[in-house]
Amino acid sequence: DNNLPTYSTxxxxxxxxxxxRIWVTYKNGVYDVTDFIHEHPGGDQILMAAGGAVDPFWMLYSVHLNPHVLNILEKYRIGNLDPKENNDNTSDMSDPYSNEPKRHVILKPACVKPFNAESPEQLLVENFITPNELFYVRNHLPVPDIDSTTYSLEIEIEGKSKTLTLTLDELKKFPKYSVTATVMCAGNRRSEMTKIKPVKGLNWGAAAVGNATWSGASLREVLKKAGLNEKDLDKYKHVQFEAFDTDATGSAYGASIPIWKAVDRRGDVILAYEMNGVPLPRDHGFPVRVIVPGVVGARNVKWLGKIIVSSEESQSHWQQNDYKGFSPSTDWDTVDYSKSPSIQELPVTSAICQPIPNSTVTVENGQITVRGYAWSGGGQDIVRVDVTSDGGKTWHVANFEHRDPQNAPQHWSWTLWTCKLPVSKEDKKVEIWAKAVDSSYNTQPESFENIWNLRGVLNNAYHRITVNLE
Ligand code: HEM
Ligand code: MTE
Ligand code: MO
Structure with missing residues (x-):
């Protein structure tokens, strides 16, 4: 291999x-697989990795983690990735976005600066755990470049003179907990709401969500160490998080959560330094982010720099003047952000991930296979997913392929479901709807008309897609 040329990503x-020609990488190898594609047992799917790494896809389709597949691949090797590439820091000081991490080609950006991207939604349901490289990225600002050896986290309790400062090594000395939790953006599925009437926001599909195993210290235990006592709890109402990513004026991303969520043993809030068993990737908050299971993505603050126990909510833009819901009749002339509470727990939602909209599906025994996810905030279980192909005259109850073994109120992961849906043979086209029910028996609204809001958040109406039948 050493005689082969070196390539950059x-x-x-x-x-x-x-x-x-179609090149892919696997580990540090570079392969030209153009001549293999027509023989690939998985067909065209291989093209999703074109120009990028196959590694995350092989976490989804583990048939590949087999010597016979690796032997085939080796025949197509043309070179190696440049091992020095990650260390070269030629950042252009005039562009705050010149030092962004490398991203997988599958993440199709809705916006590049700041970087915001989701994977194709059909990949989400291939695995209960979303591989890191395929996990959606939602950044409001440039990604900070943090040196983990000099990193420190400050913890302040308002009114107490002493603050606690922890290095990454000190944080790692706390007992390590792992929590498998879904993180979802408040704007997930916004593109469906936009069809009713335009909204301000990134045009997210249904994949601004992912499920990962996060590991780190317990926020509750860290706050205790910082001197937070049981008798203080009445004085304080919120726990604020300040991050290291800042805007042009120097103000940092920030958010807060109610204090009960932070101190309740069942809240499972962690200061995570690992995502799916590896150090947090830069895009997902390296070296430390807070994971607030059951709570909207926006409060899961990445690149965490400071925690403040306070009588007040975070005063950051994203807590006060964004991530809030409003009436369909509220417009940009009448909106008063101080009148709505910040979004915390998200409402129940679901989405169809396979088939994809407007694709052609083969009918087998009068049925098509429909797969998707369902999730509810606040640690609620998903108790049922209903699917229809006749506008709701008959509903078919989906089977759960994979669900979180923990029950409410600690049911943090999504439920993956599948349904053999009867369709009428005469139809060339069919509209499929899905809706989920959570353990409070809350369900999704029928349509977007009456939940429309100017910012396009809380987009949880029935998911409706049209497909062609053959
Ligand atoms: C199956 C090779 C990339 C999706 C297979 C199999 C081989 C193979 C040999 C059959 C495995 C078996 O049954 O023992 C390769 C090679 C790749 C590659 C050499 C290098 C580029 C990908 C990618 C994807 C993919 C990037 C998806 C994004 C699949 C699927 C199957 C499969 C879904 C199962 C097909 C079925 O059983 O119906 N691949 N693959 N492959 N591959 Fe790949
Ligand atoms: N934390 C910081 N510091 N900066 C950010 O821009 N975005 C938030 C949240 N935490 C953000 C942040 C939003 S809106 C979401 S949806 C999630 O991070 C996205 O997490 P992910 O990029 O790891 O998927
Ligand atoms: Mo978000």
Missing amino acids: SEVSKHSNYKE
Whole structure:
């Protein structure tokens, strides 16, 4: 291998079409697989990795983690990735976005600066755990470049003179907990709400969500160590989080959660330094982020710098003037952000991930297979998912493929479901709807018309897609 040429990941990414030939990487190898594609047992799916790494896909389709597959792959090796690439820091001081992490080609950005991207939604349901490289990224600002050896986390309790400062090593000395939890953006599925009437916000599909195992210290235990006592709890109402990503004026991303969530043993809030068994990737908050299971993505603050136990909510823009719901009749002339509470627990939702909208599906024994996810905030279980192909005349109850073994109020992960849905043979096209029911028996609203809001958040109406039948 050592005689083969060395390539950068950006060189590889140019080879993502037949004209340039199709290159992929696996570990540090670079492969030209153009001539293999027509023989690939998984068909065209291989093209999702064109110009990028196959590794995260092979976590979804583990048939590949087999010597016979690796032998095939080795035949197509043309070179190696440049081992020095990650260390070269040629950042352009005039562009705050010049030092962003490398991202997988599958993450199709809704916005590049700041970086915001989701995976194709059909991949989400292939695995209960979302591989890190495929996990949606939602950044409001440039990604900070933090040196983990000099990193420190400050913990302040308002009114107490002493603050606690922890290095990463000191944080790692606390007992390590792992929590498998779904993180979902408040704007997930916004593109469906936009069809009713335009809203301000990134045009997210249904994949601004992922499920991962997060490991780190318990926030509750860290707050105790910082001197928070049981008798203080009445004085304080919120726990604020301040981050290291800042805007042009120097103000940092921030958010807060109610104090009960932070100190309740069942809250499972952790200061995570690992995502799916590896150090947090830079895009997901390296070296430390807070994971607030059951609570909207916006409060799961990445690149955490400071925790403040306070009588007040975070005063940050994102807590006060964003991430709130309003009436469908509220517009940008009448909106008063101080009148709505900040979003914390998200309402129950679900989405169909397979088939994808407007695709052609083969009918087998009068049925098509429909797969998706369902999730509810606040640690609620999903008790049922109903699917219909006839506008709700008949509903079919989906089977759960994978669900969180923990019960409410600590049911933090999504439920993956599948349904053999009867369709009428005469129809060339069918509209499929899905809705979930959570353990409070709350369910999704029928349509977006009456939940429309100017910012396009809380987009949890029935998911409706149309597919062609063959
Ligand atoms: C199956 C090779 C990339 C999706 C297979 C199999 C081989 C193979 C040999 C059959 C395995 C068995 O049954 O023992 C490769 C090689 C790749 C590659 C050499 C290198 C580029 C991908 C990618 C994806 C993918 C990137 C998805 C994004 C699949 C699927 C199957 C499969 C879904 C199962 C097909 C079925 O059983 O119906 N692949 N693959 N493959 N591959 Fe790949
Ligand atoms: N934390 C910081 N410091 N900066 C951010 O821009 N975005 C928030 C949250 N935490 C954000 C942040 C939002 S709105 C969401 S939806 C989640 O991070 C996204 O997490 P992910 O990028 O790891 O998927
Ligand atoms: Mo978000």
